[in-house]
Amino acid sequence: MSIHVEYLLDQLYEQESVDLLVQIKESGQLAAIPYLKSFLFSERADIVRAAENAISDLLLQCPVSELIWLSERCRETLPFHYQQRGKAWIELQPETVLHWSNDIHPIQIIMASFHWDGYVREVAVQRLSQFQNGSEIPWLLIRLNDWVSPIRFKAYRALKQKIHIRNTEYFIQSIWLIQRLVGRGKEHHELLNTQIQQLIAEPEARPALEHYMHSTDVYIRQFCYNMMLKTEAADRYDLFTSALQDHALAIRLWAARQIDQAIEVEKSSEKISNQWLDIVYMMLADHFPALRRLALDILSYHFPMQAETALIDGLMSHNLTIRETARRHLPKINPIPYAEYYLDQIWNGNESSLAVAIAGLGETGTAEDAEVIAEYKDHTQIKVRKAVLTALGKLKPTAYIDVFSQALVDPQPGVSKIAKQTLIQYTYMLDRERLIQLVLNCPLSHISRNALRILFAFDSWQSLDSLLRILVQTEHRIVEHTVNHLLDGWITKANSQFRAELSIEMKKQLLCYLEQSKSVLDQGKHRTLEWIIQLDSK
Numbered sequence: 001m002s003i004h005v006e007y008l009l010d011q012l013y014e015q016e017s018v019d020l021l022v023q024i025k026e027s028g029q030l031a032a033i034p035y036l037k038s039f040l041f042s043e044r045a046d047i048v049r050a051a052e053n054a055i056s057d058l059l060l061q062c063p064v065s066e067l068i069w070l071s072e073r074c075r076e077t078l079p080f081h082y083q084q085r086g087k088a089w090i091e092l093q094p095e096t097v098l099h100w101s102n103d104i105h106p107i108q109i110i111m112a113s114f115h116w117d118g119y120v121r122e123v124a125v126q127r128l129s130q131f132q133n134g135s136e137i138p139w140l141l142i143r144l145n146d147w148v149s150p151i152r153f154k155a156y157r158a159l160k161q162k163i164h165i166r167n168t169e170y171f172i173q174s175i176w177l178i179q180r181l182v183g184r185g186k187e188h189h190e191l192l193n194t195q196i197q198q199l200i201a202e203p204e205a206r207p208a209l210e211h212y213m214h215s216t217d218v219y220i221r222q223f224c225y226n227m228m229l230k231t232e233a234a235d236r237y238d239l240f241t242s243a244l245q246d247h248a249l250a251i252r253l254w255a256a257r258q259i260d261q262a263i264e265v266e267k268s269s270e271k272i273s274n275q276w277l278d279i280v281y282m283m284l285a286d287h288f289p290a291l292r293r294l295a296l297d298i299l300s301y302h303f304p305m306q307a308e309t310a311l312i313d314g315l316m317s318h319n320l321t322i323r324e325t326a327r328r329h330l331p332k333i334n335p336i337p338y339a340e341y342y343l344d345q346i347w348n349g350n351e352s353s354l355a356v357a358i359a360g361l362g363e364t365g366t367a368e369d370a371e372v373i374a375e376y377k378d379h380t381q382i383k384v385r386k387a388v389l390t391a392l393g394k395l396k397p398t399a400y401i402d403v404f405s406q407a408l409v410d411p412q413p414g415v416s417k418i419a420k421q422t423l424i425q426y427t428y429m430l431d432r433e434r435l436i437q438l439v440l441n442c443p444l445s446h447i448s449r450n451a452l453r454i455l456f457a458f459d460s461w462q463s464l465d466s467l468l469r470i471l472v473q474t475e476h477r478i479v480e481h482t483v484n485h486l487l488d489g490w491i492t493k494a495n496s497q498f499r500a501e502l503s504i505e506m507k508k509q510l511l512c513y514l515e516q517s518k519s520v521l522d523q524g525k526h527r528t529l530e531w532i533i534q535l536d537s538k
Helices: 003-014 018-027 030-041 045-060 064-075 094-098 106-112 118-128 137-143 149-161 165-173 175-181 190-200 203-212 218-230 236-244 249-268 275-284 289-302 304-315 320-333 338-347 351-364 367-374 382-395 397-408 413-429 432-441 445-456 460-473 477-494 504-516 523-536
Strands: none
Touching: 003 018, 003 030, 018 030, 018 045, 030 045, 030 064, 030 106, 045 106, 064 137, 064 175, 094 118, 106 118, 118 137, 118 149, 137 149, 137 165, 137 175, 149 190, 165 175, 165 190, 165 203, 165 218, 175 190, 175 218, 190 203, 203 218, 218 236, 218 249, 236 249, 236 275, 249 275, 249 289, 275 289, 289 304, 289 320, 304 320, 304 338, 320 351, 338 351, 338 367, 351 367, 351 382, 367 382, 367 397, 382 397, 382 413, 397 413, 397 445, 413 445, 432 445, 432 460, 445 460, 445 477, 460 477, 460 504, 477 523, 504 523
């Protein structure tokens, strides 16, 4: 909740005002709802109407998945300075709710179903069950998981009576609440869930399903697509085409995973429509790699004659999983020597695909190919330099330690990070003094940070010596903060890993640095480090 709305609520609790209620309503902030319930019991009719309208409008904007949170928040105790004005809500009695007139605003009963008192909630559920327009269904579903069993029973009995085709759209809107109950509720609701799904699967419910396939809620849209797929009258091609064009990744992924099964069913009847190819090509054009990978799997398995071009294109994909999928399927269709293919792509002069070709050679080549890759270590394109380092790290890292050391000080953070990831594995080949000076003197924070990570990976005592020395000598607060964080990790590692015995000379040096760094170390950390040093010395 924003500071502005908090201010409006403070003003509202000090002095009731219709204008303030309107401003809170227009803010659209759902977190204000639990604080507006107090004004449903105001002595001023205009305040009551304004509060009812504000809560009603805010609830229209509330996703169904947030109603559980709202129920929990409404039961919480109001802040102390709000309780005097909220006294009528806090002391609300079941008899009051029971004797409310039939023309009372539904919001009053809905909010009563969120009351902290179980007896009040029970009567509110009884009143909700008398509604006949279907709008009561989500509120009954919430109470179906109430911790008070009589409330659960009344909510269940009311919902059973409302499983009717006229309420289909309300059950679709509340499908998240329905499916949440299965396996999570305090009762077994599988039967109720089955009955509701059977209702939604009826032919008469199809217009509602088609309508809510365009819902703003992704969960509802996916449910509707799934239910439509199960209906015999549905045009599966149109359904999958629509789903693959949905802006929600979850729905496109769901569709892609269903397509393989749908083709398999059609394949069993010895006829596969070419329309499926169009759908698979739609998947290949998707910007998300998981869909393209599934498309390559489907093409290779069901349409091998048409798959070769897509698989060869996949060898030059910027995404690793696509390249791996293409290399997995191609041997069944047209085996090619991958290393030679990637070498050809490197030497064809196409700068736009150079980074991918180098990455591919790193994944399929041998140590001898590292020499070709190393020629591009100083390339002007960042993505090429990153691909070179990744490939060399896979093929022959120890022969190119100097290349990685040079890349560590690259002004581009991504290049420096890849160099760090490789150098961490070969600390025995590095100059520790150079790394310390790099941390102390380099103006670029990402280089200092990566050098510190490498120093942390050194032998336990060498690592501690480097960190304490840097802590004493550095003038940069960022470096000081990072070293303190790494010292926490060193202490944890020291307590769980074997350490070489500490020499007298190293002990003196460490204790000297520790004493000098006393002003920048908290007392507990300083004492722990001193204890570990004394414990492990000869």
